[in-house]
Amino acid sequence: MEGERVPVACPACSPDLETVHEVLTTGGGRATVQCSECGHTHKVPIEDERTVEREVVVSQDGESFTASVEVEAEETVRKGDEFILETDEAIMQVRITDLEVGPEERTSFAQAEDVETFWTRAVDNVTVNVTVHPKDGQHDATKSMELQLPGDYEFTIGETEEFDDREFKIEGIHVRQEVVGDYKFQKLGHEGDVVEAKDVKRIYGTDTKKKPWSAW
């Protein structure tokens, strides 16, 4: 970086407008720069290398734990973004579900350094909620189940899924709020629509098992 020319405001001759500066030395996250207009030498933080440590709450299988993450201070972060989180116990892929920027204050996107707590969800492996209606319509009762799946497992509306001794045709899928922007609607019902397991809030299906409904 030494010898590079960078635009920086000069406290001596131009505090409000940037002038061309030459980088003399760097170290400790700061650069010593010299103004090409007046020759004044001063120090500036090296912006693009600045990182901050922030709290992360990870929810996984209905439980949650707290960790910390180092992020680029000026990076823009959004709900739905994913990142790799390294803790003492594991390395995992997590997705931002909420950004806390102050007491009781949450937002959809922010500059990383303004975030106090990243609320996230582990997405390598996820639990998918499924509601299945009986096909004959004679029973009022619907059944619910939870499937443990890799986050990138794909569900397609109109297709039949089989898990253990359960079988159902997918009629509709509700996607999670933090990824609604990636889909056409929050409630998808068109045959052929594909949703990854980690994006699923709930799947609605019809029982397609030949044997009596009471089987499970």
Ligand SMILES: [Zn+2]
């Ligand atoms: Zn100057």
